[in-house]
Structure formats: C-alpha cells, structure tokens
Amino acid sequence: MKKLRRTMLFVPANNPNMIMNAPVFKPDCIIFDLEDAISLKEKDSARDLLVEALKTFEYCNCEIFARVNPLYTPFGKDDVRELVKAGLRNVRLPMSETDEDIKNLDVLLTEIEKDLGIDRGTVKILGAIETAKGVINAEKIAVASSRMLGISFGAEDFTRTIGSERSREGEELFVARCKIVLAAAAAGIDAIDTVYADIEDEEGFEREAQSARKLGFAGKSVIHPRQIGVVHSIFTPSKEEVYRALRVISAIQEAEAKGLGVIALDGKMIDGPIVDKAERIVTLAKGAGLL
Amino acid sequence: MEITTIGRAGTLESNDVMITVDFTKDDGLIIEIESIVAAQFEEQIRAAIHEVLEDMRISKGHIQVVDKGALDFAIKARLKTAIKRAEGGNQS
Amino acid sequence: MSNMIKNAINREIPKYIEGIGELKAFGGAFAYNPEGKKAATKIPKTFTGKNKIIENIKTSLELCGIKNGMTISFHHHFRNGDYLVNMVVEEIDKMGIRDITLAASSLQSIHAPLIDYIKKGVITGIQTSGIRGKLGEVVSREKILDKPIIIRSHGGRPRAIESGETKIDIAFIAAPAADAYGNVNGVEGPTACGAMGYAMTDAEYADKVVVVTDYLVPYPACPISITQTLVDYVVVVDEIGNPKGIVSDATRITKNPMELLIAQKASEAIITSGLIREGFSFQAGSGGASLGVAHFLRQKMRQEGITGSFAAGGITGYLVDMLEEGLFKSLLDVQCFDLKAIESIKNNPNHMEMSASFYANPHNKGCVANQLDIMVLSATEIDLDFNVNVITGSNGIVMGASGGHSDTAAGSKLSIVVAPLLRGRLPIVVDEATNVITPGETIDAVITERGIAVNPKRKDLLDLFKDAKLGVMSIYDLKEIAEKLVGKPRKIETTDEIVGLIEYRDGTIIDTIRRAK
Numbered sequence: 001m002k003k004l005r006r007t008m009l010f011v012p013a014n015n016p017n018m019i020m021n022a023p024v025f026k027p028d029c030i031i032f033d034l035e036d037a038i039s040l041k042e043k044d045s046a047r048d049l050l051v052e053a054l055k056t057f058e059y060c061n062c063e064i065f066a067r068v069n070p071l072y073t074p075f076g077k078d079d080v081r082e083l084v085k086a087g088l089r090n091v092r093l094p095m096s097e098t099d100e101d102i103k104n105l106d107v108l109l110t111e112i113e114k115d116l117g118i119d120r121g122t123v124k125i126l127g128a129i130e131t132a133k134g135v136i137n138a139e140k141i142a143v144a145s146s147r148m149l150g151i152s153f154g155a156e157d158f159t160r161t162i163g164s165e166r167s168r169e170g171e172e173l174f175v176a177r178c179k180i181v182l183a184a185a186a187a188g189i190d191a192i193d194t195v196y197a198d199i200e201d202e203e204g205f206e207r208e209a210q211s212a213r214k215l216g217f218a219g220k221s222v223i224h225p226r227q228i229g230v231v232h233s234i235f236t237p238s239k240e241e242v243y244r245a246l247r248v249i250s251a252i253q254e255a256e257a258k259g260l261g262v263i264a265l266d267g268k269m270i271d272g273p274i275v276d277k278a279e280r281i282v283t284l285a286k287g288a289g290l291l
Numbered sequence: 292m293e294i295t296t297i298g299r300a301g302t303l304e305s306n307d308v309m310i311t312v313d314f315t316k317d318d319g320l321i322i323e324i325e326s327i328v329a330a331q332f333e334e335q336i337r338a339a340i341h342e343v344l345e346d347m348r349i350s351k352g353h354i355q356v357v358d359k360g361a362l363d364f365a366i367k368a369r370l371k372t373a374i375k376r377a378e379g380g381n382q383s
Numbered sequence: 384m385s386n387m388i389k390n391a392i393n394r395e396i397p398k399y400i401e402g403i404g405e406l407k408a409f410g411g412a413f414a415y416n417p418e419g420k421k422a423a424t425k426i427p428k429t430f431t432g433k434n435k436i437i438e439n440i441k442t443s444l445e446l447c448g449i450k451n452g453m454t455i456s457f458h459h460h461f462r463n464g465d466y467l468v469n470m471v472v473e474e475i476d477k478m479g480i481r482d483i484t485l486a487a488s489s490l491q492s493i494h495a496p497l498i499d500y501i502k503k504g505v506i507t508g509i510q511t512s513g514i515r516g517k518l519g520e521v522v523s524r525e526k527i528l529d530k531p532i533i534i535r536s537h538g539g540r541p542r543a544i545e546s547g548e549t550k551i552d553i554a555f556i557a558a559p560a561a562d563a564y565g566n567v568n569g570v571e572g573p574t575a576c577g578a579m580g581y582a583m584t585d586a587e588y589a590d591k592v593v594v595v596t597d598y599l600v601p602y603p604a605c606p607i608s609i610t611q612t613l614v615d616y617v618v619v620v621d622e623i624g625n626p627k628g629i630v631s632d633a634t635r636i637t638k639n640p641m642e643l644l645i646a647q648k649a650s651e652a653i654i655t656s657g658l659i660r661e662g663f664s665f666q667a668g669s670g671g672a673s674l675g676v677a678h679f680l681r682q683k684m685r686q687e688g689i690t691g692s693f694a695a696g697g698i699t700g701y702l703v704d705m706l707e708e709g710l711f712k713s714l715l716d717v718q719c720f721d722l723k724a725i726e727s728i729k730n731n732p733n734h735m736e737m738s739a740s741f742y743a744n745p746h747n748k749g750c751v752a753n754q755l756d757i758m759v760l761s762a763t764e765i766d767l768d769f770n771v772n773v774i775t776g777s778n779g780i781v782m783g784a785s786g787g788h789s790d791t792a793a794g795s796k797l798s799i800v801v802a803p804l805l806r807g808r809l810p811i812v813v814d815e816a817t818n819v820i821t822p823g824e825t826i827d828a829v830i831t832e833r834g835i836a837v838n839p840k841r842k843d844l845l846d847l848f849k850d851a852k853l854g855v856m857s858i859y860d861l862k863e864i865a866e867k868l869v870g871k872p873r874k875i876e877t878t879d880e881i882v883g884l885i886e887y888r889d890g891t892i893i894d895t896i897r898r899a900k
Contacts, residue, residue: 015304015307016304016306016307016361016362016364016365017304017305017306017307020306020362020868021641021832024641024644024832024833025640025644044372044375044376045300045301045368045369045372048300048368048369048371048372048375049364049365049368049369049372051368052364052365052367052368052371053364053368055364056362056363056364057364224640225640225643225644226640226643289852305807306807306808327807328807328808328809328872330777330778330873330875330876331777331808331809331872331873331875332808332869332870332872332873334873335870359807360806360807360808360809361808362808362868362869362870363870
C-alpha cells in the first residue's frame with residue numbers, strides 16, 4: 001500500500017527529548033534535522049545523537065527521514081554515510097537545485113550501499129526545492145534518480161531567492177507550489193508542501209494546509225506537534241468521499257472478476273483516473289483510521 | 292594519535308547529559324557520575340559509559356557525567372562526541 | 384515486628400506509635416464506619432468589648448494561654464507567599480514554649496525556617512496535606528521529628544478536626560482583610576487570596592481563634608468568609624504575606640505539546656464515557672495537562688450546547704471564563720488560584736466559596752466531591768493496582784501534597800489520572816509506588832501519551848474505550864513500554880524508620896513514609 005505522507009514533522013537532531021517523544025504525536029513522517037536547526041558547532045554532536053537514536057528506537061508507525069547538510073558542506077557526506085550505516089533509509093536533501101545535486105547523492109548512496117552490503121536503491125531521496133533555480137528545474141529533479149520518492153518545497157529560502165517576503169496570502173508561492181506539484185505528479189512521486197513558521201497563527205496555517213490539499217500536495221512539512229492534527233484533518237477525506245471511493249473499487253473488482261472492461265457506476269463511466277483517485281482516498285481514509 | 296586534550300558534549304536540558312572527557316590526566320580511568328536519577332539508574336548509566344569506552348578502546352582519562360535524565364542512547368552519543376572532540380584537540 | 388499489620392493494599396502499618404496512639408489500618412475506600420460524636424468547643428464567656436484588636440502576636444499567644452504541648456493550626460491559601468506560620472512559630476520559640484504540634488492545611492518551601500524550630504524542640508509534631516521544598520527533604524531524610532508527620536487529604540483534615548482527633552488549641556487565620564471585631568474576608572487587601580475554605584473548619588473547632596491581618600477594614604468586613612462569632616482576637620501586622628507568592632495574574636492553558644496531547648486524549652476518553660451531558664459536574668487538579676482537559680471539553684460543550692452544573696475545587700481564571708460564558712452554572716471554590724478567580728468570587732454570586740469540609744469531608748452528611756461526575760487527577764507514580772502517589776518523589780522525598788486527590792477520586796463517577804508515561808527518565812507506571820495517597824479501587828483510568836489503561840473493575844469503561852479505539856492497553860503494557868525506553872529503575876532504598884503516616888480520608892492509615900537514605 002502506498003505510504004501516507006500527510007505530515008512531515010521536523011525535529012532538531014540535537015534534542016534527545018524530542019527525538020524520543022516525536023512519535024507520540026503520530027506524524028506520518030519525522031524529519032530529523034541536521035541542517036538549519038543545528039549550529040555549526042553542534043553538527044558533530046547532533047549527528048552522533050541521531051546515529052545512536054536510529055540504532056536504538058523502533059519508530060514503528062512513522063517513516064523516518066533525516067535532513068542532512070548539503071553535500072557541498074564539510075558535513076553532508078559524513079551525515080549520509082553515518083546515518084545510513086545506523087539504519088536511515090530516507091534522505092531529505094536540502095537545496096536541491098539541479099538534477100546533478102540529486103545524482104551526486106545517488107552516487108554516494110550507491111557507494112555506501114555497496115560498502116554496507118545492502119541492496120542498491122534501498123535508500124530513497126526526497127529532494128527539497130528551496131530556490132528559484134530549483135523550482136525551474138523541478139521536473140528534472142523529480143526524475144533525477146530512481147530513488148526519488150518525492151520533492152518538497154521550502155518557502156523561506158525560496159522567497160529570499162526571488163526577492164520577496166512570505167505573506168499570509170501566499171501569492172508569492174503560488175506558481176512555485178503548482179510547478180512542484182506538477183513535476184511530482186508527472187514523475188509519479190509525492191509533493192510535500194512548505195512549513196508554516198508562525199505556530200501561533202493557527203488560522204493562517206489552516207488556510208495554507210487547505211490550499212496545499214487543493215493544489216495536489218501529498219502532505220505538508222510541520223515544525224510543531226500542534227500543527228499535525230490540523231493537517232491530518234484537512235487531508236482526511238469526508239465520509240461521502242470514502243463511501244463513493246469504496247463503491248468505485250468494489251464495482252471495478254466485480255467487473256474484473258467478470259472479465260468486463262469498461263464499466264459504469266451511477267451512469268458514469270469508471271476509468272483509470274477515477275480508480276486511481278478512489279484508491280488514493282481509501283489510502284487516506286485507512287491512514288486516518290476511518291477504515 | 293596521542294590524546295592530550297579535553298572534550299565536552301551535551302547540555303543540561305531535561306533528558307540530556309553533559310559529558311566532559313579529560314585526557315590530560317594520566318592517573319587511570321576515573322568516571323564521576325552526577326545524576327538526578329542516580330538512585331534508580333546509576334548502574335545503567337555506568338554500563339552505558341563502559342560500553343562506549345570499550346568500543347572506542349579508551350582505558351584512561353577523567354570522565355565527568357552530569358546527567359539530567361538522559362536515556363542510554365543519549366549518554367552513549369554524548370560520550371562519543373566528547374571523546375572525538377578531545378581526540379580532535381577541540382577545546383569546546 | 385508484631386506491632387506491624389498489613390492493610391488492604393498490602394502496606395505494612397504500625398498498630399501503635401508513641402505520641403500518636405493506636406492506628407487503624409486502611410481497610411478499603413468505603414469500609415470504615417466511624418463511631419462516636421463530633422468534638423465541641425468550650426462555651427465562651429460573654430464578650431462585651433467593641434473591638435478585639437490586641438497589639439501583637441505575642442500578646443495573642445499569651446491571651447490564648449499558649450503552653451507546652453499545644454496544637455496550633457494554619458491554612459495555606461497564601462501558598463508560597465505566607466509569612467504567618469514563620470512569624471507565629473518564632474514568637475512561640477522566644478516565649479520558651481516547646482512541644483508544639485503544627486496542624487497546617489499545607490506547607491510550602493517558604494516554611495523552611497521551621498527546620499530550626501523542629502531541631503530546637505519548639506515543634507514536635509506536624510500534620511499537613513503536603514510539604515514542598517527543603518522542609519520536606521529534611522523531614523524525609525533526617526529523623527528530626529520523634530513523631531512521624533501525619534499527611535491528610537483536604538477532606539481528611541476537617542474530618543480529623545470535627546471528630547476531635549485533632550484538637551486545635553489555637554487557630555491562626557491569615558486574613559487578607561478583617562475588621563476590628565474579627566470578621567474576615569479573602570477578597571480585599573494586598574494579599575487577597577479569594578476563598579478561605581481551608582480555614583473555616585479550624586475557626587469553628589479551635590478553642591481559640593486569632594485573626595492576623597495587614598489590611599484592617601471598617602466593620603463589617605463584607606463579604607464575610609469567617610465570622611466574628613468564632614474569633615477571639617485580631618492582630619494587625621505590617622505584612623502577612625507576599626502577594627507574588629500567593630496568586631498569579633491568570634492561569635493559562637499549557638503550550639507544552641506533550642501536556643496538550645495527554646489532555647486531548649483524556650478529553651476524548653471523558654467524552655467517550657458519555658458523562659459530558661447536560662448538567663454534568665467537573666473538577667481538574669493542578670498541572671498543565673489537567674487544565675488542558677478543561678480546554679478541550681470546553682470546545683465540545685460549545686459545539687453541542689451542553690451546560691455543566693458546576694466545576695469545583697481550586698478555581699482558576701479558566702474555569703471563571705467558562706462560568707461567565709455560561710458553560711457552567713456555578714463554581715464551588717475552596718481556594719482561588721489566580722487574580723481572575725478572586726475577582727470572580729468577589730463579584731459573581733454563582734461562584735461560591737466552600738469550606739474544606741463542605742468540599743471533601745467523608746464524615747459529614749455529604750460533601751461536594753460526592754457530587755462530581757468527572758475528576759481529572761495528576762500522579763507522580765501509579766502502580767499496577769492503580770494506587771497513586773502524589774506525595775513523595777521516586778527518591779522517597781516528600782515533595783508534593785495529598786490535596787483533594789483521594790477525596791475526589793472516591794467521590795466522583797469517573798476519576799482519571801493524566802500523566803506523562805515518563806518524567807525525565809522516570810516511568811510513572813511502576814511495580815510498586817514509593818507511597819500511596821489514593822487507593823487504586825477509586826481510580827478508573829490512567830491516560831498517558833503512549834496509551835490508556837483502564838482499571839479492570841471498570842469493564843464498562845474498558846468496553847467503551849475499546850470500541851472508540853482510544854489506544855487502550857493493560858497497565859502492565861504501559862509499564863513495559865516505559866521500561867523498554869528507559870530501562871528498569873532500581874527500587875530505592877529506605878530505612879525502616881517511619882517519618883510519616885499517610886492517613887486515608889476516613890482516618891485509617893493507608894501508608895507510611897520511610898526515612899529516605
């Protein structure tokens with residue numbers, strides 16, 4: 001079954017308390033952050049801490065990512081090497097600007113996998129697009145490696161690169177968000193929306209999460225446990241949607257069993273895209289505990 | 292490599308531990324543990340410290356542990372970082 | 384060893400203690416049948432004066448006939464801003480009086496100077512709901528008192544006073560405002576503390592009652608909490624307390640995500656129980672998660688247009704907001720926690736003051752705790768039989784208070800404990816609690832961030848929670864989850880010496896506090 005990635009909770013990798021407690025807030029994914037949340041002086045200790053945590057905890061119900069430092073920094077490659085060795089299977093690469101950035105990581109991962117004797121392609125990549133250049137190259141980034149499981153958007157850096165400010169309305173992000181959703185959809189991977197930094201502004205956050213679902217994002221990055229519930233409720237389908245989706249799926253299963261090709265339900269033809277949509281809704285409903 | 296300096300890692304936040312490793316002393320291995328949960332967990336803390344020391348083949352030095360209820364994973368990580376910092380000659 | 388007996392929760396209890404007397408072992412939350420008559424005070428001689436003001440505390444002690452071996456009482460509405468206890472004990476010491484029993488409704492860190500008076504023999508007995516700070520540590524670690532301290536709940540204390548078990552010779556009332564004839568109100572003056580609930584039983588049953596204030600008002604000191612009919616003397620001093628230690632501006636809902644998560648799970652459990660319906664009643668203990676529960680229930684009440692009958696206990700501004708919004712019809716208040724609550728009890732007739740006896744005494748003809756539908760409680764430790772400790776830390780040191788914990792747990796329809804499964808490295812679910820304040824038979828469920836456990840005797844609740852998929856597990860599972868994360872804590876070592884007796888609300892002994900190493 002396709003994995004739900006409605007929320008990706010950022011957790012600073014240097015905070016033992018949050019490393020231990022983050023799963024209780026039940027985000028779909030946790031991103032342990034070695035990059036922006038960690039000062040230059042603590043890059044080593046954060047990495048060591050995360051390595052021990054990955055060796056110790058079973059994060060059963062969450063998908064674990066690490067946001068490593070960019071590979072061009074003195075920390076990036078060691079981050080990847082040490083963490084994969086400790087069991088990390090998903091790398092979020094910040095500042096992905098070109099397909100080259102992804103390919104460099106791909107090569108590094110292949111080398112590490114070989115050294116560790118694990119299957120090539122085991123470790124997946126989530127490319128974080130945070131600049132104008134990255135947005136322009138989103139289509140190439142999304143298909144730069146077979147390891148790609150998604151691309152995400154980082155609005156804070158992005159607004160800086162286009163010489164704008166983040167507003168509550170978010171007009172400045174509109175084109176970039178659409179472009180990223182399209183690139184991900186075309187590549188068949190997930191698009192993850194940006195964080196919303198003002199945790200006190202619950203209304204603004206909710207509106208941005210609403211628009212993320214409408215635009216086609218699979219989920220949203222969050223920086224505070226309080227934001228998780230809001231996103232999950234927005235990304236949870238309504239009872240009517242679930243009911244309709246279940247009928248579509250049972251109709252198509254019935255049709256397949258009978259060897260029928262194209263079928264109709266309530267006078268409407270059910271084709272591939274409708275089935276895909278129905279499956280997606282059922283997945284979301286299952287993730288939300290509705291089914 | 293000759294180990295001659297002091298390294299420290301960790302914080303005094305809840306669930307964390309601050310560990311200082313001093314390799315300038317030459318009078319054997321001395322481990323001092325100060326913990327808010329010493330009554331319940333001192334032996335486990337000591338065991339975690341020894342596990343790392345054996346892994347990293349450290350047999351002398353002064354190790355000062357100020358623990359605020361860290362779990363074993365954090366104790367091991369902080370000690371490893373402190374040792375690496377000391378080995379790297381980093382005075383932080 | 385023949386002096387020891389095991390009580391109904393398997394704790395070893397002495398049958399007799401020198402200086403205290405015969406002890407009754409706890410036999411179950413509702414097992415004990417009291418006998419005899421209530422205590423009475425002496426009939427006072429006709430008082431012909433117009434005013435009861437005397438010059439100072441020393442004179443009041445003399446006039447009250449203070450002598451060795453007496454019991455004096457205090458109330459704790461001033462919390463950590465109280466000056467009165469230390470002031471009075473200092474005078475007693477100067478007068479050369481010894482062997483005093485201090486019957487306080489609770490003691491705080493500010494009362495650390497008592498350590499010296501205990502060591503000097505001025506104070507030889509302490510009865511209290513709890514002790515915080517240095518005094519608690521010294522009492523637990525050093526055997527500075529020959530007699531163990533007696534820990535009582537907020538309902539157990541008025542019971543002991545009314546039954547005569549605690550005979551108060553002189554009650555001192557710290558009065559935020561008083562008139563010259565002894566009427567006391569709690570809502571005016573620099574040390575306004577609102578409700579005066581814990582002092583009321585003392586005033587009624589003590590042989591002598593001294594009101595001490597720093598804010599004298601013209602007669603009569605309306606709204607009157609403690610009346611002139613009970614008061615012998617009034618002393619005016621410069622300062623009776625530090626307002627900063629008494630109340631905060633407003634009690635806010637926690638922003639701690641873990642506390643909020645626990646509160647949310649607790650409110651889901653409460654809603655699932657079916658008790659949130661028109662006319663329900665509610666109380667929450669102190670602590671971030673407890674107040675958070677009120678926050679989530681408020682949303683539910685708004686959505687469904689449900690009005691509760693009352694909220695009780697220590698009252699915060701948050702509950703005042705709910706009263707003013709019409710979500711509760713009344714508040715029954717033994718102690719105000721913030722300025723907003725004080726303002727409300729002063730002005731809103733539906734915000735009623737209650738005495739500790741009215742609130743929680745098991746041996747009157749019906750206390751408010753018995754009318755509670757929902758009680759949200761905290762815990763320092765909870766054992767596998769759901770027995771709860773809120774008095775000692777896991778290191779055996781007295782650091783908390785019994786409060787109304789056991790009273791409300793016994794009285795309410797649904798008592799739930801909210802607590803993080805781990806505090807630092809310490810699990811709250813343990814094989815054996817360091818001490819027990821509240822017996823597990825009165826606890827229905829425990830809510831943690833990592834799972835919910837229901838007392839097996841509440842099969843009805845268990846089924847409801849399971850159907851609602853609330854993440855129910857056994858309390859053994861909770862313990863296992865905790866220990867898998869942090870390791871198994873070593874049981875702390877104590878000596879055999881008994882430094883404290885924990886009375887259940889009915890006066891039987893539920894546990895002893897052993898001297899910590």
